[in-house]
Amino acid sequence: MGNRGEPDHKELLKTMLKIRCFEEKTLQLYRDGFMQGPTHLYIGQEAVATGVCAALEEGDLIVSTHRPHGHLLAKGADPYRLLAELLGRKDGYSRGKGGSMHNTCLALGVLPSSAIVGGGLPYAVGAALAAKLRGSGQVVVSFFGDGASNQGTFHESLNMAGIWRLPIVFACENNLYGSSTRQDRATLVKDIAQRATSYGIQGKVVDGNDVLGVYGASKAAVAAARQGQGPTLLEFKTYRWYGHSTADPGDTYRTPEEISHWKEKCPIKRFTALLLDKETLSQVEIDRLKQEIQWAIDEASRRALEAPFPVTEEALSDVFSVEK
Ligand SMILES: Cc1ncc(C[n+]2csc(CCOP(=O)(O)OP(=O)(O)O)c2C)c(N)n1
Numbered sequence: 001m002g003n004r005g006e007p008d009h010k011e012l013l014k015t016m017l018k019i020r021c022f023e024e025k026t027l028q029l030y031r032d033g034f035m036q037g038p039t040h041l042y043i044g045q046e047a048v049a050t051g052v053c054a055a056l057e058e059g060d061l062i063v064s065t066h067r068p069h070g071h072l073l074a075k076g077a078d079p080y081r082l083l084a085e086l087l088g089r090k091d092g093y094s095r096g097k098g099g100s101m102h103n104t105c106l107a108l109g110v111l112p113s114s115a116i117v118g119g120g121l122p123y124a125v126g127a128a129l130a131a132k133l134r135g136s137g138q139v140v141v142s143f144f145g146d147g148a149s150n151q152g153t154f155h156e157s158l159n160m161a162g163i164w165r166l167p168i169v170f171a172c173e174n175n176l177y178g179s180s181t182r183q184d185r186a187t188l189v190k191d192i193a194q195r196a197t198s199y200g201i202q203g204k205v206v207d208g209n210d211v212l213g214v215y216g217a218s219k220a221a222v223a224a225a226r227q228g229q230g231p232t233l234l235e236f237k238t239y240r241w242y243g244h245s246t247a248d249p250g251d252t253y254r255t256p257e258e259i260s261h262w263k264e265k266c267p268i269k270r271f272t273a274l275l276l277d278k279e280t281l282s283q284v285e286i287d288r289l290k291q292e293i294q295w296a297i298d299e300a301s302r303r304a305l306e307a308p309f310p311v312t313e314e315a316l317s318d319v320f321s322v323e324k
């Protein structure tokens with residue numbers, strides 16, 4: 001998969017299926033009592049992480065959020081190491097001490113993610129400034145939600161990235177809710193992308209359930225960033241199928257009609273229909289792909305459940321702030 005010419009459609013489907021399958025496994029592990037705390041599922045939003053990351057070059061960087069699994073997998077994370085982290089095992093990306101929301105893999109260009117809503121934007125801007133000063137040619141993507149766009153950090157970050165024309169793409173995943181608050185109760189502008197105007201940068205609304213549309217918009221924004229034209233704010237309209245986290249049933253503030261309306265717009269179903277229609281892949285090939293991914297995730301989960309926990313003696317190593 002590259003960002004020159006057309007993306008590899010089979011790879012795009014594979015990545016979306018991998019994220020879906022991984023998240024279904026995560027939910028099962030949570031329900032079976034193997035995880036220490038709730039986690040935020042990405043099901044329904046797969047096209048965003050997949051399309052955005054497919055538009056990046058290998059050395060480019062991402063900063064994720066409290067809903068990070070999809071972003072990491074799309075950037076090439078190993079499902080085994082990610083599941084190991086979710087289960088608190090020492091093979092995890094943060095050696096079992098970070099859990100779902102704190103995964104880092106510098107080799108893959110995944111900078112530390114944070115549970116602080118809007119907390120990732122300023123250091124994504126810092127990373128973009130570093131890339132510019134070093135002349136590394138890297139582009140940074142900062143993922144965040146609609147809720148985060150009301151944090152001060154969002155506004156300061158867009159302003160600073162704009163005036164310094166930094167190589168960054170702001171990827172806002174508008175899934176209609178910040179926890180249980182509907183976006184239009186918290187934000188009066190119709191489109192969050194409109195806010196780009198305030199900072200003199202480009203803003204664009206994108207159908208976040210259309211992986212090719214996500215890819216196309218991201219590719220253009222990444223190219224502009226790399227060529228020194230500064231940042232773009234992309235707003236991806238999408239929806240999370242499950243509750244805010246596994247601790248939230250998600251059905252007290254959303255109607256069944258709304259949920260089923262968005263399930264109809266499933267990004268995987270939609271892309272699969274397109275591939276079948278264009279005869280890029282046959283139903284048999286798609287079924288085989290799904291089966292292979294399911295086997296790989298089952299195997300990753302089996303290994304992660306057997307993997308050792310970190311030893312007590314290492315409880316304080318790699319921890320940068322310890323209360324005395
Ligand atoms: C600064 C801060 N405020 C509040 C919270 C609690 N919180 C966690 S996620 C969340 C909602 C975030 O909504 P959004 O940015 O739209 O992301 P989504 O969960 O929809 O992906 C809130 C309020 C937090 N983690 N950090």
Ligand SMILES: [Mg+2]
Pocket residue numbers: 145146147173174175176177178179
């Ligand atoms: Mg949201």
